[in-house]
Amino acid sequence: MVHRLPHGGLITLADGLPPAGSAAPFGPAALRDPAVLLSTWGGVGFLPGMPGTWGSLVAALIWWLLLADQHWAWTLALAVLVAVGGWFAVRANQRRYRVGDAGAIVVDEVAGQWLALIAMPATLPALLVGVVAFRLFDIAKPWPVSWADRRHDALGVMLDDLVAGVLALTVGQVAVWLLPLQLGGGSL
Numbered sequence: 001m002v003h004r005l006p007h008g009g010l011i012t013l014a015d016g017l018p019p020a021g022s023a024a025p026f027g028p029a030a031l032r033d034p035a036v037l038l039s040t041w042g043g044v045g046f047l048p049g050m051p052g053t054w055g056s057l058v059a060a061l062i063w064w065l066l067l068a069d070q071h072w073a074w075t076l077a078l079a080v081l082v083a084v085g086g087w088f089a090v091r092a093n094q095r096r097y098r099v100g101d102a103g104a105i106v107v108d109e110v111a112g113q114w115l116a117l118i119a120m121p122a123t124l125p126a127l128l129v130g131v132v133a134f135r136l137f138d139i140a141k142p143w144p145v146s147w148a149d150r151r152h153d154a155l156g157v158m159l160d161d162l163v164a165g166v167l168a169l170t171v172g173q174v175a176v177w178l179l180p181l182q183l184g185g186g187s188l
Contacts, residue, residue, distance in 0.1 A: 026097035026104070035092035038085055038107055045104035053135060055106025059113035060131050067114075068122035079114035079165070083158055086111055091154035101157045108161035112138065115165030120172050129175050133168035142167075 028046045030036040037043070044058050045051045067075045086107035093099050116134040120126040138161055141149055145167065149160040 026093065026099045026102060030097065033092075033096070035089040035096070039089040039093050039105045041106050041110055045102075045106040051103045051106055052109050052138060055109035056113045056131060056135055056138075058106075059110040060117070060127060063114060063117045064122075064127060067117075068120075068127075072119035075114050075118045079111050079118070082107060082114065083111040083162060087154050087158050090157045094154060100152055105157060108158045109138065111158065112161030112163075112165030112168075115162060116168035116172060118169055121176060126172070126176060130168060130172045133171040133175075134165055137164035137167045 026036070028043060031040070031043050040046055041055055041058060044054050047054045063075065067078070089107060090105055093102075093105065099105070113131065113134050117127070117130045120130050137145055141160065141164075145160050145164045148156060148163045150156065151159060
């Protein structure tokens, strides 16, 4: 059975959740919990207004400062590491705090955004293409993103953003190939 939760998102009762009313509040006060700290990317997910976009922007800034000039395999490795760690953190949050795909959970945006930026040239136009393409796929949720979004467990929380990241990666690489002078050229 699928339920809409007051903290945001949907979740099924078959996920091994504690009984209703026994969960602690999921919010900034819970940042001492390592699962909350990771899933909200250090509390970025608790910023007001548009937590998914904040998560993407912070991921893009980290990529720009630390990964843009590195081999693309570093971005891929970190995206995979964050995705796996994020799955464990989201799963723990779903069980401890009875949250589904809460807006404050942005670790999925971080992993998806990094996938979108794999092998993008270290130029501002290329970065913008990667961020805008990822946010559009993440928000609009075309197929297969919508297919992945139908899952309401920890894998579903992570998977829709990973699929959006792969689609944005494809758009970004095609844009780099078609517009090499404007975007800096180069690809995988």
